[in-house]
Amino acid sequence: MIRLEEIDKYYSSKFQRIFVLKGINLEIEQGEFISIMGPSGAGKSTLLNIIGLLDEPSEGAYYFYDEPVHKLKEKKKTEYHRNHIGFIFQAYHLIEDLTVYENIETPLLYKGVKGKERKAIVADLLDRFNIVAKKDLFPQQLSGGQQQLVGIARAIAGKPNLLLADEPTGNLHTDQGKMIMDLLKQLNEEGMTIIQVTHNQEFANYGSKIINIVDGMVEE
Amino acid sequence: MIRLEEIDKYYSSKFQRIFVLKGINLEIEQGEFISIMGPSGAGKSTLLNIIGLLDEPSEGAYYFYDEPVHKLKEKKKTEYHRNHIGFIFQAYHLIEDLTVYENIETPLLYKGVKGKERKAIVADLLDRFNIVAKKDLFPQQLSGGQQQLVGIARAIAGKPNLLLADEPTGNLHTDQGKMIMDLLKQLNEEGMTIIQVTHNQEFANYGSKIINIVDGMVEE
């Protein structure tokens, strides 16, 4: 489903080229549940952003369902991202002037889901995450963990084929973290391919495979 | 050093009053190292913001060094905050248009520290946290964990009497989290009073006491 070949990502300043990812080769099959770990600054978020079509590699090839997506135009990448991918951001990136309800509903609007079904999906997620009372509030009125839960709900609402989760439990209490991981495990058993970045060893073990990234390279 | 008496914090909407903190009574002595724990939405950040003079209680009294600070004007509170308190924010709140170096240096400028000494303090922190290479970058060019480290460096640069840390290790790898907690322990042994909010049981145990907040109240 996902094939990365010799992916490099660097930033060029006037005097030097800072390599963030070097020679990444990766193959991920449909239905897998992968955990990516590594120190701060290793390049994990950068890698996830490239897989999620939110960022471009500087060199190398990315085949998504065998299609060379690194060659696609911006518009086509955005379409792929919206139709196939759910993304849980490390810094949440909720829309500040939309309510909790509207934030979760957004991917369903893009997918053209009918009003009645949208209502049911959002209501179910608000209930599962115990944030029904917050549905009409705005992101700045929520606690850190509540914002993270809204980010998770938004990412899974559209039942994407591929879920990319960047530190999905960083601001959650251990019980809530477990609740989220059990939910991800269930979604994976129902067919969702999941790639998570996590610093939590216990939660990393929910995946079938752990990939370690150190200094921009996959550690063998 | 810190005495909270019958602190309430609520938000009023047209139909109801949402209580975030109810009847909080707390006494914290100089030199203590306290850990606050509890579920998402419990009111922990809200409590820390009130203690840090960044937010006001709706009811009740707050004595800081025996002074009724809840009665102070905005300007006086800001002065207290800058002279006595270091704050590590759950969402970092770095200044986007200042470099890493300038972000860390900011509290030292407020304290009137001389140029040569400022240079030494910032250089030492960049080195300790292994982010010297990032000193001229801006916050958006850093990884999540790197931003968190800059937030921590900024909070402790001015050697404040009181350090308030809201989830200081949420985005750090376990080893880096331990490095930060060992540093906090050392600062506490040198006299700094520390109150941290954390979801991490292991790191909570670095404190001498754990306070549990559930639904806006201290759990006895």
Ligand SMILES: Nc1ncnc2c1ncn2[C@@H]1O[C@H](COP(=O)(O)OP(=O)(O)OP(=O)(O)O)[C@@H](O)[C@H]1O
């Ligand atoms: N402006 C506001 N209007 C309404 N409710 C608010 C507002 N600001 C905060 N709240 C509510 O206050 C409650 C406590 O928030 P707080 O940020 O203190 O939680 P917390 O214990 O730090 O949680 P976390 O562990 O998730 O960071 C939340 O339920 C939040 O929705």
Ligand SMILES: Nc1ncnc2c1ncn2[C@@H]1O[C@H](COP(=O)(O)OP(=O)(O)OP(=O)(O)O)[C@@H](O)[C@H]1O
């Ligand atoms: N625009 C940029 N210019 C220069 N360096 C950058 C830029 N964007 C990112 N970087 C660097 O890329 C590196 C990797 O960042 P990334 O966010 O992928 O790390 P990470 O592994 O997700 O770390 P964390 O666990 O802290 O979230 C960091 O060292 C960062 O400073």
Ligand SMILES: [Mg+2]
């Ligand atoms: Mg990251």
Ligand SMILES: [Mg+2]
């Ligand atoms: Mg909080």
